[in-house]
Amino acid sequence: xxxxxxxxxxxxxxxxRLGKREDMIHEPKKLTEALDIVLMEVKKYKSIL
Numbered sequence: 001x002x003x004x005x006x007x008x009x010x011x012x013x014x015x016x017r018l019g020k021r022e023d024m025i026h027e028p029k030k031l032t033e034a035l036d037i038v039l040m041e042v043k044k045y046k047s048i049l
Contacts, residue, residue: 001030001034003037003038003041006033006034006035006037009026010034010035013026013031013034
């Protein structure tokens, strides 16, 4: 999964959690994969600071 896709999934999920979306369209496995990818990227960024 590309980072862009992971971010889109997380943004959609957050909107769903906040009541801005009716349906949760992403299965938990995809959500977990998206979280893993974004966290991995954040950790890379953190190491260069």
